[in-house]
Each structure stands twice: as structure tokens, then as C-alpha cells.
Amino acid sequence: xxxxxxxxxxxxxxxxxxxxxxxxxxxxxxxxxxxxxxxxxxxxxxxxxxxxxxxxxxxxxxxxxxxxxxxxxxxxxxxxxxxxxxxxxxxxxxxxxxxxxxxxxxxxxxxxxxxxxxxxxxxxxxxxxxxxxxxxxxxxxxxxxxxxxxxxxxxxxxxxxxxxxxxxxxxxxxxxxxxxxxxxxxxxxxxxxxxxxxxxxxxxxxxxxxxxxxxxxxxxxxxxxxxxxxxxxxxxxxxxxxxxxxxxxxxxxxxxxxxxxxxxxxxxxxxxxxxxxxxxxxxxxxxxxxxxxxxxxxxxxxxxxxxxxxxxxxxxxxxxxxxxxxxxxxxxxxxxxxxxxxxxxxxxxxxxxxxxxxxxxxxxxxxxxxxxxxxxxxxxxxxxxxxxxxxxxxxxxxxxxxxxxxxxxxxxxxxxxxxxxxxxxxxxxxxxxxxxxxxxxxxxx
Numbered sequence: 001x002x003x004x005x006x007x008x009x010x011x012x013x014x015x016x017x018x019x020x021x022x023x024x025x026x027x028x029x030x031x032x033x034x035x036x037x038x039x040x041x042x043x044x045x046x047x048x049x050x051x052x053x054x055x056x057x058x059x060x061x062x063x064x065x066x067x068x069x070x071x072x073x074x075x076x077x078x079x080x081x082x083x084x085x086x087x088x089x090x091x092x093x094x095x096x097x098x099x100x101x102x103x104x105x106x107x108x109x110x111x112x113x114x115x116x117x118x119x120x121x122x123x124x125x126x127x128x129x130x131x132x133x134x135x136x137x138x139x140x141x142x143x144x145x146x147x148x149x150x151x152x153x154x155x156x157x158x159x160x161x162x163x164x165x166x167x168x169x170x171x172x173x174x175x176x177x178x179x180x181x182x183x184x185x186x187x188x189x190x191x192x193x194x195x196x197x198x199x200x201x202x203x204x205x206x207x208x209x210x211x212x213x214x215x216x217x218x219x220x221x222x223x224x225x226x227x228x229x230x231x232x233x234x235x236x237x238x239x240x241x242x243x244x245x246x247x248x249x250x251x252x253x254x255x256x257x258x259x260x261x262x263x264x265x266x267x268x269x270x271x272x273x274x275x276x277x278x279x280x281x282x283x284x285x286x287x288x289x290x291x292x293x294x295x296x297x298x299x300x301x302x303x304x305x306x307x308x309x310x311x312x313x314x315x316x317x318x319x320x321x322x323x324x325x326x327x328x329x330x331x332x333x334x335x336x337x338x339x340x341x342x343x344x345x346x347x348x349x350x351x352x353x354x355x356x357x358x359x360x361x362x363x364x365x366x367x368x369x370x371x372x373x374x375x376x377x378x379x380x381x382x383x384x385x386x387x388x389x390x391x392x393x394x395x396x397x398x399x400x401x402x403x404x405x406x407x408x409x410x411x412x413x414x415x416x417x418x419x420x421x422x423x424x425x426x427x428x429x430x431x432x433x434x435x436x437x438x439x440x441x442x443x444x445x
Contacts, residue, residue, distance in 0.1 A: 024316040031320050035327035047323055054322020055315045059175055063168065064314035066279065067365040068307040070162050073282035074117020075303025076296055078125065080289035087122065091129040097141045098213040100130050102206040105149035109202045112153030113160035115282055117303075123150030124411035131415070142219045147417045148425030149209045151408045154401040155429055156205070157364075158394035159198035162278050163189060164365040165372065165394050169386070171276075175369070179376035180386035187387040193444040194391055197437060204436065205429055212425055248291035255288020314365070321370050337378040346384045347392040347441040350375050354396025355434075359404050364397045388444075395437045402430035 028051075035047045077083065090107060094100035104127045112119025127146035134141045158165065166188035168174050174182070188194065237243050244250055262280050265271045290296040323329075341349040353375070357367055371393065379389035401407060403423065412419060 021313055024313045024320075027320055028316055028323075031323045031327070031329065034329060035323050038329075038332075039327055047326055050322040050326035051319040052322075054325075055319035057318050057322070059173075061315065061318070063175075063365060063369065064311065064318075066276065067164060067314070068304075068311060069279040069283070070115070070164075071117045071120070071307050072300045072303040073279055073286055074115045074119075074162075075121050076286040076290060076299035077115070077282050078111075078118050078121035079299050079302070080286065081291070082289050083122070084125065087126045087129055090126055091133060092137070094130070094139065096213075097139070097145070097216075097219065098210040100134070100139070100141050101145045101149045101213055102210040104130065104146050105152045105206040105209040106202070108150050108153035109156050109205055110153075112157040113198060113202065115162045115278065116154070116157035116160065117162070118282075119153030119157055119160075120407060120411060121414070123153050124414040126150065128415050140216060140219050142214055143415070144417060144421035145209065145213060145425055147411065147415050148422040148429075149206075150411055150415070151422055151426055152205050152209065152402070152429055154407050155398050155426075155433060156198055156201050157401075158398040159189065159194050159201075159391070161189065163394055165368040165390050165397070167278065168365075168368060168372075169390055176372040176376050179373055179380055180390070183387050183390065188390050191387060191391065193388070193440070196444070197391075197395060197440050200436065200440065201433065204432065208429060208432055209425070212428060245294045246292050251287050251291045251293050251296060254293070255284045255286070258284030258287065314369075317367075317369050321373075324370070325373075333374050333378075337374070341378075341382065343382045343384055344442070346379055346382050347388055348438045350379065350389055350392040351396035351399075351438060351441060354393045355400040358397045358400045364394070367397055368393070388441075392441055395433070395441075399430055399433040399437065402426035402433070 032047060032051070036044065039047065090103065094103050104123055107126055108119055108123030111122040124147075127143075127150040130141060131143045131146060157163065166183070166185060169176065169180055169183040169188070170185050172182055237246055259281065262271070262277065262284065266277070271277050286299070287293070287296045290299055324333075337346070337349060337353075354367065354371060357371060358364075375389050375393055376386055379386065403426070408419060408422065411417075412422075
């Protein structure tokens with residue numbers, strides 16, 4: 001049954017989901033068409049001006065840079081030599097294909113809770129390592145299942161320490177502050193709701209992958225080995241610049257001093273947990289683990305290839321938000337949600353709407369820029385806690401990642417797998433979350 005379901009979901013994804021950048025352009029045209037239809041004649045210049053203002057908004061462009069840093073700092077941390085040794089040790093633990101899939105899913109989920117950029121890479125490296133060495137250990141594994149398990153961390157990331165919506169609303173002056181105020185992470189990420197939801201998913205997802213293990217005759221071995229950073233020969237240090245660039249001790253000192261400075265500022269109450277602090281911690285931790293400054297810069301450059309989509313697409317999402325505001329679309333959608341939902345059911349409506357929009361706008365940060373004010377204003381009118389609205393959105397954004405392989409692109413490159421091989425398995429995770437998460441939202445709402 002699972003094999004049939006997986007094939008059907010993969011076929012649907014291949015036919016129905018275009019390139020994410022194409023989607024951003026389609027959405028831009030769609031909101032312009034809506035704006036021209038509902039605003040008075042002669043308002044074209046106003047809508048275009050609103051799009052330009054949104055496209056070039058300094059706070060929102062700063063947000064795009066924050067999200068790019070999340071990805072590249074997580075990538076540099078995950079590919080450090082120490083992390084690769086830890087992954088290699090973990091790869092030797094499983095004694096069956098089911099155990100291998102469950103371990104990969106668990107590590108991917110825990111890593112993504114710590115940092116989504118980390119989760120996007122660590123699971124892939126672990127799955128690849130298991131696939132490469134399984135035969136030499138006499139262990140047969142189903143490589144596509146390992147790929148799906150490695151991607152499963154993106155189902156829980158938004159309830160973790162790098163969740164873009166919870167961290168953004170914790171910042172002073174965030175773009176939706178008029179509707180929610182500043183929400184400390186104690187009300188969102190460290191709430192009893194999030195601890196239960198995220199903890200439950202981190203247990204259920206590995207179990208699900210264990211149960212999805214096919215019969216041995218259906219196993220698929222790795223077909224490609226993907227590329228990962230390799231240890232190079234020690235560089236020749238023949239000048240002061242090369243000494244500063246290549247010596248491991250320099251990187252260790254810079255990383256340690258940076259973490260100490262962040263710790264001092266945190267202890268003094270000068271900074272709070274938010275995207276900037278998360279990025280600083282992983283920046284300095286990555287420098288320390290990579291060792292030489294050159295190795296760290298190379299690792300960041302490698303990770304920056306995955307940030308290209310964020311850099312290109314986020315301004316278009318912000319332009320969409322500008323047109324939606326100017327045309328009154330946000331107010332209209334808010335009114336529709338209020339009319340459709342009640343105080344009890346609104347968190348589920350927010351969850352479902354975020355899941356649907358995520359298929360079209362596959363970025364938690366970009367999606368929050370588009371939906372954040374809509375959901376918070378509608379929730380406020382119904383008397384729903386802003387923190388509950390933020391977390392319902394976060395779970396909705398994350399669960400349909402299992403149908404949208406946009407953020408799996410780095411993983412697929414590392415493992416040498418096509419997206420169609422993993423979407424069937426991750427689609428089952430999506431269905432499980434569609435049942436479990438709304439029930440927990442009702443229980444805590």
C-alpha cells in the first residue's frame with residue numbers, strides 16, 4: 001500500500017508543482033490581477049508603487065539576509081570534520097534497514113529542531129554514509145527510504161530554535177507587531193503546546209519510517225555517491241597572510257571568542273533569542289569547528305549555492321505583500337477567515353491555510369511575510385492568542401514540506417537521488433501530521 005501511495009504522490013508532485021521561482025512570478029501576476037479588479041480605475045500606479053515599496057523594503061530584505069545566513073551557517077557547521085566523524089560513527093549503529101531509516105529520521109528531526117540549515121544537511125550526510133558502507137557491513141538498506149527519512153527534519157523545523165515566524169515575532173519592531181506585539185519565545189517555541197507537538201513528531205516520524213521499510217526484494221541500493229567536502233593535504237604556510245588564513249588555531253580562537261561574546265551579551269540581557277542570535281551562535285561555532293578561516297569561507301561558499309533561491313524569491317514575496325496591503329486583500333482575507341472560523345477552529349484553519357500556501361511559496365520566512373499579518377489580524381478579531389496563531393502557522397508551513405521538495409535540493413544533490421524517489425515516503429509523513437497536529441491544536445487551544 002505504501003509503495004502504491006508513494007508512486008501516486010510522486011507522480012502528482014511531478015505534474016502539479018512547477019519551479020518555485022515560476023510560482024513566485026505567477027503569484028505576483030495573480031495579486032496584480034486581483035488588485036486591478038478590486039481597486040478603482042486609475043489605481044495602477046498606486047499598486048505598482050506598493051509592489052516596488054514591498055520589493056525594496058529594508059526590514060523585509062534584512063529578513064531575507066537573515067534566512068540566507070541560517071542556511072549557510074547551518075551548512076558550514078554540518079560539514080565540519082568533527083560533525084562528519086560523528087555522522088560516520090552513527091552510521092555504524094543500525095543492524096537492520098528499518099533501524100537505519102528510523103535513526104536517520106530521528107537525527108534529521110533533532111538536528112532540524114536545533115537549526116533547520118543543520119537538519120537539511122546532517123540527515124543527508126548520515127543517510128549517504130549508511131548507503132555507502134551498508135554493503136561492506138553486510139547490511140541491506142532501501143536508499144530512497146533513507147533519503148525520505150533524511151528530509152523528514154523539515155517537517156519539524158518551524159517548531160525549533162531557528163523557526164522563522166516564532167523568532168521574527170520575538171524581535172522589536174517586526175513587521176506584524178501591530179497585530180501581535182512582541183512575543184517572547186517562552187510563549188511560542190518554549191510553550192507547552194510546542195514542546196508537546198514537536199516532541200510527539202520527533203518520536204512518531206522515526207517510528208513511521210521504521211514501519212514503512214519495504215520487503216528486502218524491493219530494496220534499492222545507492223546509484224550515485226554525491227560530493228561532500230574532503231580533507232585536503234596540509235597547506236604550505238609561507239607568509240603571514242597564509243598563516244592567518246590556514247592555521248586551525250586561528251579559527252578555534254575566533255570561534256571561541258565569538259561564542260564568549262555572545263554568551264556575555266546574553267547573560268547581560270543585551271540580546272534575546274532570535275534569528276540574529278541563532279545566526280551568531282552557528283557562525284562562531286562553525287568557524288571553531290571548521291578550524292582554518294579558509295575552510296570556513298569555502299564551506300559558506302558551498303552552502304551559498306542553496307541560498308540563491310532565497311535571495312531571488314524573497315523580494316518578490318515582499319512585493320506580493322505590498323500589493324496585498326494596498327489592494328485591501330489582507331483585510332478581505334482576514335474577514336473571510338473570521339467569517340469561516342470560530343475561536344476554537346481558527347488554529348486549525350491557520351494550520352491548513354499555511355500548509356496550502358507552502359506548496360506555492362516554499363519558504364517559511366517568505367510565507368510568513370505574506371500570511372503573517374493576515375492570520376494575526378484575523379486571530380485577534382476572534383480572540384485567539386497571537387502565540388497560538390504563530391505556532392499553528394508554523395506547523396502548517398512545515399507539514400507540507402513533505403510534499404514540496406524545494407528544500408530537499410541540497411539533500412538530493414548529496415545523496416544522488418531524484419525527488420520522485422523520496423516524496424512518496426515523505427507524503428505519508430504529511431498525512432500523519434494532518435491527523436496528529438490538528439488534534440493537538442484543539443487540545444491546547
